Amino acid sequence: MIVHKDTKEKLLVNRLSIIASIFSVLLLRIASRTSFVVLGFYLGKNFESAALVVIVIEAFYVSELLLAPIVGALSDRHGRKPYMLYAPIVGALAALLMAIASFLFPRPNAEQFNLELITLLLLIMAGRLLEGAATALNTPANLGYLTDATIGADKLRARVMTGFEIATVGGLALAIPFGGQVSHFLGTAGFFVVIGLQALCFLTIFFFMQESLSREEQSSNHGSLFASLDVIREKQVFTFMPAWLSVNMMVGAWISLITIMLAYPTPNANRAFEPASFPQSSPRVIHFIGSVIHNYNFLLAGQDADKRHPDQLLYGGFGQSEATALVGVFGLFFLIGMGLWTFVLPRFRRTTVMLIGLSGLLVAIIAFCIINSAADNPATLSSNGKTLVFSMIPIALLGIMVLSGFTPSSLTHLGAISETMPGKRGAVMGLYSVLLGIGQLLGTLLGSIFVDAGGFYGLMLYSAILGFISLWSVLYMRSHKHDLIKTGMH
Secondary structure, X not given: OEEEEOOOOEEEEOHHHHXXXXXXXXXXXXXXXXXXXXXXXXXXXXXXXXXXXXXXXXXXHHXXXXXXXXXXXXXXXXXXXXXXXXXXXXXXXXXXXXXXXXXXXXXOOOOOOOHHHHHHHHHHHHHHHHHHHXXXXXXXHHHHHHHHXXXXXXXXXXXXXXXXXXXXXXXXXXXXXXXXXXXXXXXXHHHHHHHHHHHHHHHHHHHHOOOOOOHHHHHOOOOOOOHHHHHHHOHHHHHHHHHHHHHHHHHHHHHHHHHXXXXXXXXXOOOOOXXXXXXXXXXXXXXXXXXXXXXXXXXXOOHHHHOOXXXXXXXXOOOHHHHHHHHHHHXXXXXXXXXXXXXXXXXXXXXXXXXXXXXXXXXXXXXHHHHHOOOOOHHHOOHHXXXXXXXXXXXXXXXXXXXXXXXXXXXXXXXXXXXXXOOOHHHHHHHHHHHHHHHHHHHHHHHHHHHHHHHHHHHHHHHHHHHHHHHHHHXXXXXXXXXXXXXXXX
């Protein structure tokens, strides 16, 4: 049992509560992403307008960004557990709304803008807003809970925050294939699987988690409900924001854009061009012309993707399954890297881990650029090009694994900052959702501009710029010893 006592607070949290807290994050992320996948297939089947689909689906971030700072402050006043219990209830209600919408309108006519279509879109948008609210209810309160549980225990905090990140990223990653199978076998009835996951999340929190804040702490004076925004003015928070926001923007752009780039349509890329056969008695010039035409056609393979950005292997030519598999492999190694960092992170200064992580980013960018230069597209990849690609892939994977240490070290640092602000821990940790959401949206928007201008090289340039901004922020923090915050203070 972990006990933290001082004159102002009495905290009592056992290890089972910490495990239950992290497990609830995993369940919530799997549930929300599964709902996203089921909804995406439903909308994609019935709506041709990608813009309309994106607007409805991305409503999730609106409620998350608006509510997360408020929930963080409220959890400081009323305790963490109540808001963590509200999250799966709201999430289940969201899934129920979308299930009702899909059953009422199994085959909506998107070409006619009528009352039926408006009702459907309003129901789905309400469901997505509620799902964002569920995430906003859980994340700040959960991070505040884990911060409370690890006061004065830096090594434990590093492991716990890394576990939180693994649960978050792992839940999103696992839910993509899981949600695909649920949608394949159950269709929109898969929303009831989501409700089941939310129910399991509720039971986990209700039965296995203890409240981390004492009644004295809950009843003490606190800041405003927008304390998450107020704490931005704190110097340690303000100087840290560029580093973490930049990395969130980069990761958001990678997740959203790389799959699209890899699967850029190339009608000729996967075609096999066999040499024309001629009788042996034909003149040699006929055989020569046939071989020239074959080679010319082979070089033209995938030219459709190369019209805009030629000489880039990672810009078009991959099938959708190949693209998602490649991104999934790198995501898996990112998770493995975070798991390995769990054993190393507590032994280093937080800025040291951040700098090592940024060095991994540099290695990954260089390796990806070399891979990208190997051919015009997959169909024209020569044997020498394949050798180059296969030699660079392990280096790129190593860079990704090293980079993965940046996120848990940043979250650990934010937890250490929150420990110095009693009564505002939930508010400080509410910044996690704000920075993550803004990073996802803004990162994808700006990243798409770089991709349009320079293809995959444009994305790598964008990543390098964000890496430099993050490096400047980390070096400033390190020079002013902002990562050497004394813990155990209240």
